[in-house]
Amino acid sequence: MIRARGLTKTFRRGKEVVEAVKGIDVDVAEGELVAFLGPNGAGKSTTLRMLTSLLEPTAGEAEVAGHDVARSPAQVRARIGFIGQGNGGGFSYRVRDELHNQGRFYGLSSAVYTERAADLLAALELGGLEKRSVQSLSGGQRRRLDVALGLMNHPPLLFLDEPTTGLDPHSRANLWEHISAMRERYGMTVVLTTHYLDEADSMAERVVVIDHGQIIADAAPDALKREHADDRLTLVVDGDEAAVRQALPVGLGEVTTRPHDGGLMVQVATAHGAAALPGAIEALRLAGVPTTSADVRRASLDDVFLNLTGRSLREEAAA
Numbered sequence: 001m002i003r004a005r006g007l008t009k010t011f012r013r014g015k016e017v018v019e020a021v022k023g024i025d026v027d028v029a030e031g032e033l034v035a036f037l038g039p040n041g042a043g044k045s046t047t048l049r050m051l052t053s054l055l056e057p058t059a060g061e062a063e064v065a066g067h068d069v070a071r072s073p074a075q076v077r078a079r080i081g082f083i084g085q086g087n088g089g090g091f092s093y094r095v096r097d098e099l100h101n102q103g104r105f106y107g108l109s110s111a112v113y114t115e116r117a118a119d120l121l122a123a124l125e126l127g128g129l130e131k132r133s134v135q136s137l138s139g140g141q142r143r144r145l146d147v148a149l150g151l152m153n154h155p156p157l158l159f160l161d162e163p164t165t166g167l168d169p170h171s172r173a174n175l176w177e178h179i180s181a182m183r184e185r186y187g188m189t190v191v192l193t194t195h196y197l198d199e200a201d202s203m204a205e206r207v208v209v210i211d212h213g214q215i216i217a218d219a220a221p222d223a224l225k226r227e228h229a230d231d232r233l234t235l236v237v238d239g240d241e242a243a244v245r246q247a248l249p250v251g252l253g254e255v256t257t258r259p260h261d262g263g264l265m266v267q268v269a270t271a272h273g274a275a276a277l278p279g280a281i282e283a284l285r286l287a288g289v290p291t292t293s294a295d296v297r298r299a300s301l302d303d304v305f306l307n308l309t310g311r312s313l314r315e316e317a318a319a
């Protein structure tokens with residue numbers, strides 16, 4: 001569905017040259033749900049805008065939905081939906097008029113766009129709001145209207161640029177339910193950008209991590225965590241460091257210790273933390289070191305980003 005090679009975008013602002021995207025190679029197969037994850041300014045939106053033919057690449061090429069973005073932008077646009085960062089709706093228009101205008105824009109007949117609009121309004125829980133002005137909708141309703149607008153041409157490929165930014169957790173979860181339902185219903189391929197780690201982790205089947213205009217990792221969330229980060233076992237024990245180090249199986253992982261409440265806190269960075277925990281506790285018990293509390297913290301995509309770049313995406317998102 002997408003094949004990009006060496007995709008590059010350089011902006012010039014006066015004397016300043018910004019290399020926003022530095023030669024990205026990416027393939028997306030039909031039916032995939034792929035999230036581009038990265039901090040602010042990483043180049044996610046610029047990549048999306050090139051893939052949707054809205055921005056001409058400085059170098060490289062991309063074939064999207066069967067057509068070259070530079071040579072055949074109209075064919076690409078006819079086959080994709082794009083939901084940008086801002087709201088698409090004209091604020092003073094009524095909801096139904098917005099959808100109908102979008103249908104006209106795609107050259108649909110009035111019978112087809114009327115039916116599709118009614119269908120999407122119902123599917124995205126916007127029924128009853130068709131006569132309201134866009135500006136009177138809540139943030140979540142407006143975002144769902146954006147999704148409806150992006151789906152009026154029943155695109156086989158949908159791009160969403162930070163679809164849930166600015167929504168409260170309830171509206172985010174709700175929007176995701178709708179995106180998933182729409183994806184199943186129309187058999188769509190979905191490509192989105194996000195800087196919400198939990199969202200990329202739980203919703204995307206594949207995460208493309210972008211930093212400074214380059215792809216630094218590309219795999220399923222679990223595979224990324226397995227490859228680039230460890231789970232962390234934390235045990236509080238009654239015993240000394242030497243006994244702990246001797247008792248724990250060789251190869252379990254890197255062990256660090258520090259005094260804690262009269263006992264010793266032991267932390268182990270290890271793969272498959274939950275599975276390793278009982279064995280670690282048992283090995284300590286057999287060595288006469290009882291465990292008084294235990295905790296497993298699973299590796300997160302932030303750990304992956306931290307290990308790859310030395311920076312925390314969580315901190316950068318908050319900055």
Ligand SMILES: Nc1ncnc2c1ncn2[C@@H]1O[C@H](COP(=O)(O)OP(=O)(O)OP(=O)(O)O)[C@@H](O)[C@H]1O
Pocket residue numbers: 011012013018019020038039040041042043044045046047195
């Ligand atoms: N039209 C433009 N002119 C000049 N520089 C630009 C332009 N658009 C983007 N940039 C710069 O390119 C870099 C990448 O921006 P981009 O918007 O693609 O990042 P992003 O990963 O989508 O970030 P965000 O999560 O904040 O949207 C940034 O340094 C940005 O300032």
